[in-house]
Amino acid sequence: MAETFYIEELENRFRDQKTVSIEELYQFYKEKEPDLPRSTLRWRIYELNNKAILSRVKRGVYKLGSEVREWKPDISKELKTITSKLQNEFLYLTFCIWSTKWLLNFTQHLPTKYFTLVDTERDTEESVFYCLQDIRKDSGVFLNPSKDEVHKYLGSSENPLVVRSLISQSPLMTVNEIQVPKLEKIMVDLVADEVLFNAFQGKELKNIYSNIVNKYDVNLSTLKRYSLRRNKWDEVKEFLKETNEQILG
CATH class of the missing domain: 1.10.10 (Arc Repressor Mutant, subunit A)
Known part of the structure; x- marks a missing residue:
């Protein structure tokens, strides 16, 4: 070299x-x-x-020199509580959990609302949804919310919890014994689920991409593989071209 x-x-x-x-x-x-x-x-x-x-x-x-480092998100008490509940109820369940508060490190503007996401393996979504309703009696829990539900209810709920289907072969990692998405999964999901993540679209999404790639180690192969599974590689590649073209080689 x-x-x-x-x-x-x-x-x-x-x-x-x-x-x-x-x-x-x-x-x-x-x-x-x-x-x-x-x-x-x-x-x-x-x-x-x-x-x-x-x-x-x-x-x-x-x-x-370089300031790029490995990403390690903060695991809040709430995320630990939800994880513990699911692990106790479903011994062999595969799922990941995260909060849109994590995006604050990468955005230019502060969103007015945040929400927690639980992505769980196929055919377990409904069981997980009912389980989490027990610990979220005072705030909304939504199961694969539709566009209409996102616009009508998600924005008016205080710290809502969203249960979604976990895409197979999603890039995940473990932090403090909690399984969370890797940055590559979050980057792709923000593009693929634009209705759910409507507060992080447009110029803000470009800020997020630029800041993630500049601050942390992003694996292009992982990013491409997962975005192809979600049929979003062309869109993801365009964001990279506009913000961090050098990562494409």
């Missing part, structure tokens, strides 16, 4: 600069390889970012 990427020379050239533009990087590599195509430059930037040699400051601007 060092021979292809000229890492030592790269660091020597730009070590006294706070930031380096994509044009400066392009000219640096053109000095080494005059016929270097732009597509190769994007791939190199992506690889340098993965190796913690470069990190993205904003579109077209980078700096030496």
Whole structure:
């Protein structure tokens, strides 16, 4: 890698600069390889970012070193309570849980409402729905809410809980013994379920994508595989092109 990427020379050239533009990087590599195509430059930037040699400051601007880190969301007491309830009631149930409050780290504006989501394996949704009604008597619990239900009831409920079907082979991980979605799943679901996540669409969704990729390690293969399962790869790819094109290589 060092021979292809000229890492030592790269660091020597730009070590006294706070930031380096994509044009400066392009000219640096053109000095080494005059016929270097732009597509190769994007791939190199992506690889340098993965190796913690470069990190993205904003579109077209980078700096030496990396602040990209592994994502570990906060597991609230409520999420622990819901998980414990489901684990006690359904011994072998496969599900994941998360809150839209987690998106606050990536948004520009503060949503007025938040909700909790439980994605559970196929054919268990109704049983999980009735189980969770026991611990959510004072706030709404919704089962695969329709567009009409989202607009009429979800927005007026205080901290609603949404039970949905878990897509097979969803990218999940365990944090503090609680199974939660990986960032790649959240990114795709925000695109695929635009009615449910209507508060996070448009420019806000671009902010979310940009901030996630800049702050955390996103696995492109995982993102693509899950988005293909949801038939949303073209849409996801377009968001990446607009916000973080270098991840596409």
